[in-house]
Amino acid sequence: MGIRERKLKHKEDLKQSILDAAKQLFQREGYEATSIRKIAAEIEFSPTTIYLYYKDKAEIAHALHREGFKIMADQFRVLSYIEDPFERLKAMGRVYLQFAIDYADYYELMFVMKEPIQHISGCFDMEEWKEGAEAFHLLQSNIIACQVAGYFKGFDPTAFSMVVWMVHYAWFVYAEAARPS
Numbered sequence: 001m002g003i004r005e006r007k008l009k010h011k012e013d014l015k016q017s018i019l020d021a022a023k024q025l026f027q028r029e030g031y032e033a034t035s036i037r038k039i040a041a042e043i044e045f046s047p048t049t050i051y052l053y054y055k056d057k058a059e060i061a062h063a064l065h066r067e068g069f070k071i072m073a074d075q076f077r078v079l080s081y082i083e084d085p086f087e088r089l090k091a092m093g094r095v096y097l098q099f100a101i102d103y104a105d106y107y108e109l110m111f112v113m114k115e116p117i118q119h120i121s122g123c124f125d126m127e128e129w130k131e132g133a134e135a136f137h138l139l140q141s142n143i144i145a146c147q148v149a150g151y152f153k154g155f156d157p158t159a160f161s162m163v164v165w166m167v168h169y170a171w172f173v174y175a176e177a178a179r180p181s
Contacts, residue, residue, distance in 0.1 A: 014043075021042035022039050022060045027108060039060070061109065069132040072103075076092055085151075089164070136165070139161050139165060140157055
């Protein structure tokens, strides 16, 4: 590995360290209480170093959302081998719920914590948010395939996809609340 490759790897590792520290702080202290200075202290770098990679806290939250939705979309994409669209939809539901358990830190940032969601929706053009759009598109495409197979006839596929997405979320919240302490 040459000097250029080592520098690039160091840069990518540092960016990931920033994201990992921010994710932990957002969960532990809350989004509003987390500052660039606290993130920098967590990784033992100066705040200036973080600003070399991210403009502000909202941009860090956006990067974390992108990572989370990329993981989710990758897991949805794996289900393409399931021929029956309704069975694939049920499998997507199980993957969504398992994602919420396995990646609870991302899930909380993506769907639960209102501050990161508000910051992201106010700071970024959602049309440029490929990862989130792709995860939703995979669900919506499957809903359309279900409609072609005779399920959910008469429903707008976009609106129905949103309902399915929200039902998965509601089911996870319910299951978490019912879990024994």
